[in-house]
Amino acid sequence: MEKKNDVSMAVVKRLPKYYRFLVELEKQGVLKVSSNTLAEMMVATASQVRQDFSCFGGFGQQGYGYNVSQLKREIETVLGLNKLVRYNAILVGAGNLGRAISWHMDFDDFAITPVAVFDKNPEYIGKKMKTLTIQSINNLEKLCSSININLAVLCLPEEEAEEMVDFLYNKCHIKNYWNFTGFDISNKYKDTFSENVYLGDSLMTLCYRIRHGGKKPPEEI
Amino acid sequence: MEKKNDVSMAVVKRLPKYYRFLVELEKQGVLKVSSNTLAEMMVATASQVRQDFSCFGGFGQQGYGYNVSQLKREIETVLGLNKLVRYNAILVGAGNLGRAISWHMDFDDFAITPVAVFDKNPEYIGKKMKTLTIQSINNLEKLCSSININLAVLCLPEEEAEEMVDFLYNKCHIKNYWNFTGFDISNKYKDTFSENVYLGDSLMTLCYRIRHGGKKPPEEI
Numbered sequence: 044m045e046k047k048n049d050v051s052m053a054v055v056k057r058l059p060k061y062y063r064f065l066v067e068l069e070k071q072g073v074l075k076v077s078s079n080t081l082a083e084m085m086v087a088t089a090s091q092v093r094q095d096f097s098c099f100g101g102f103g104q105q106g107y108g109y110n111v112s113q114l115k116r117e118i119e120t121v122l123g124l125n126k127l128v129r130y131n132a133i134l135v136g137a138g139n140l141g142r143a144i145s146w147h148m149d150f151d152d153f154a155i156t157p158v159a160v161f162d163k164n165p166e167y168i169g170k171k172m173k174t175l176t177i178q179s180i181n182n183l184e185k186l187c188s189s190i191n192i193n194l195a196v197l198c199l200p201e202e203e204a205e206e207m208v209d210f211l212y213n214k215c216h217i218k219n220y221w222n223f224t225g226f227d228i229s230n231k232y233k234d235t236f237s238e239n240v241y242l243g244d245s246l247m248t249l250c251y252r253i254r255h256g257g258k259k260p261p262e263e264i
Numbered sequence: 265m266e267k268k269n270d271v272s273m274a275v276v277k278r279l280p281k282y283y284r285f286l287v288e289l290e291k292q293g294v295l296k297v298s299s300n301t302l303a304e305m306m307v308a309t310a311s312q313v314r315q316d317f318s319c320f321g322g323f324g325q326q327g328y329g330y331n332v333s334q335l336k337r338e339i340e341t342v343l344g345l346n347k348l349v350r351y352n353a354i355l356v357g358a359g360n361l362g363r364a365i366s367w368h369m370d371f372d373d374f375a376i377t378p379v380a381v382f383d384k385n386p387e388y389i390g391k392k393m394k395t396l397t398i399q400s401i402n403n404l405e406k407l408c409s410s411i412n413i414n415l416a417v418l419c420l421p422e423e424e425a426e427e428m429v430d431f432l433y434n435k436c437h438i439k440n441y442w443n444f445t446g447f448d449i450s451n452k453y454k455d456t457f458s459e460n461v462y463l464g465d466s467l468m469t470l471c472y473r474i475r476h477g478g479k480k481p482p483e484e485i
Contacts, residue, residue, distance in 0.1 A: 055472050059465035122468050123475035143364030219474050236473040238466040244280035245459040246374050247343050251276050252457040253440050254344035
C-alpha cells in the first residue's frame with residue numbers, strides 16, 4: 044500500500060467516517076462492500092470513493108467490491124490505529140470536559156496511552172480519573188523530561204489555554220494537540236498539529252437546519 | 265437578505281467557522297474585514313468566501329470589505345442565533361458526557377433553553393445539573409405533552425440510543441437531535457434532523473497527521 048504525498052486533508056478527514064462504516068459492516072458480518080454502497084453511506088459518489096482510496100494505492104480491485112475486514116485494516120494502518128506504533132498522551136484539565144473525554148473515549152482504540160492527567164485546581168489533585176491520579180500542573184515539566192509525550196489533550200478554559208500551550212510547546216516540546224479550548228494553537232506555533240474541536244459548530248448547524256427545515260418555529264418574541 | 269433555496273450543507277457547515285472568526289474580530293475591535301482576510305482565516309479563496317455569502321444575498325458590498333459587526337449579525341440571523349426565535353431542549357443522559365456538555369456549552373448563545381434533563385440511573389435522579397434537577401426518564405412523556413420540545417441532546421451510551429430515539433420520536437414527536445451516541449438516527453427516521461458528533465473522528469485525523477507528519481514515531485513494537 045503506497046501513500047501518495049499529496050493526500051489532501053479533505054481526504055484524510057473522510058477516512059474516520061469510512062472507518063466507522065467498515066467497523067459497523069464488519070460487526071454485521073458483511074464480507075464485501077461495493078464503492079456504490081460506500082458512496083451511499085458517505086453521501087458521495089462511487090467515483091469519489093475510488094478517488095479517495097486511490098490516494099492510498101486503491102485498497103483492492105475495482106469491480107469485485109472491497110473486502111470489508113481488509114479495507115478496515117488498511118484504513119486502520121493509514122490512520123495509525125493498528126497499534127504497531129503507540130503514542131503517549133497527557134490530559135490537561137480534569138474538569139467536567141476532561142472527565143467526560145477521559146471516560147467517554149477509549150484511547151487504546153487510537154493506539155494512544157494516556158500517561159498522566161494534570162490540573163491546577165487543588166480540589167482535583169490526588170483524585171482518580173480512570174486509572175490515573177490527577178497531578179498538580181507543577182509536575183508536568185518533570186514528567187516531560189522523563190518520558191516522550193507525543194500528544195496533549197487540552198480540556199481547560201480558553202482563557203488559560205495560551206499560557207498552557209506556551210509552556211507545553213516551549214518546555215515540554217509537545218507539538219500535537221487535541222484541543223477543546225477554542226484557542227488557535229497553529230496560528231501561534233506553525234510547526235504544531237492540532238485538531239480543534241468546536242462542539243458549538245455542530246449545534247449551530249443543527250440550529251440552522253431546524254430554522255430552515257420547514258418546521259414551524261416554536262415562538263416569536 | 266434573501267436566502268437561496270439551494271444552499272448546500274457544505275456552505276451551512278462553514279457558517280459557524282465564519283461566525284467564530286467574526287466574534288473574535290469584533291472582540292479585537294476590528295471594524296472592516298476583506299474577503300481575502302476571511303479567506304485566509306478559513307483556509308479558502310476569496311472567491312469561495314464571496315460565493316458562500318452570495319447564497320445569503322452577499323452580506324455587503326464587494327470591494328469595500330465587510331462590516332464586521334453587521335456581517336456577524338447577519339450570519340447570526342441566518343444560523344438562527346439571534347434569539348428572535350428560541351428552542352426548547354431536553355438533555356437525555358446525565359453521565360460524564362451529559363454533565364460536560366451541560367457545563368461546557370452556553371446554550372443561551374444558541375437561543376436554546378434547556379428545559380429538563382433526564383437519566384434512568386437512580387443515583388443521578390434528584391441531583392442538580394446547573395439550574396435543572398435530573399429527573400427520571402419516566403417523567404419524559406408527561407413533559408413532552410405539556411410543552412413543545414424542539415430538540416433533544418443525546419448523551420447516553422450507543423447501546424441505549426435506538427430505544428430512546430424510538431421513544432422520543434414516536435411518543436414525544438421530537439425530530440431534532442444533537443447526538444453524541446454514535447447511533448445513526450436519520451437512517452431510521454428520515455424526517456429527522458440530527459447532528460452526529462463523533463469525537464473520535466478528529467482524534468483519528470490527528471493520529472494520521474502525527475503519523476504522517478514526518479515526526480519520528482515514538483516506539484515500534
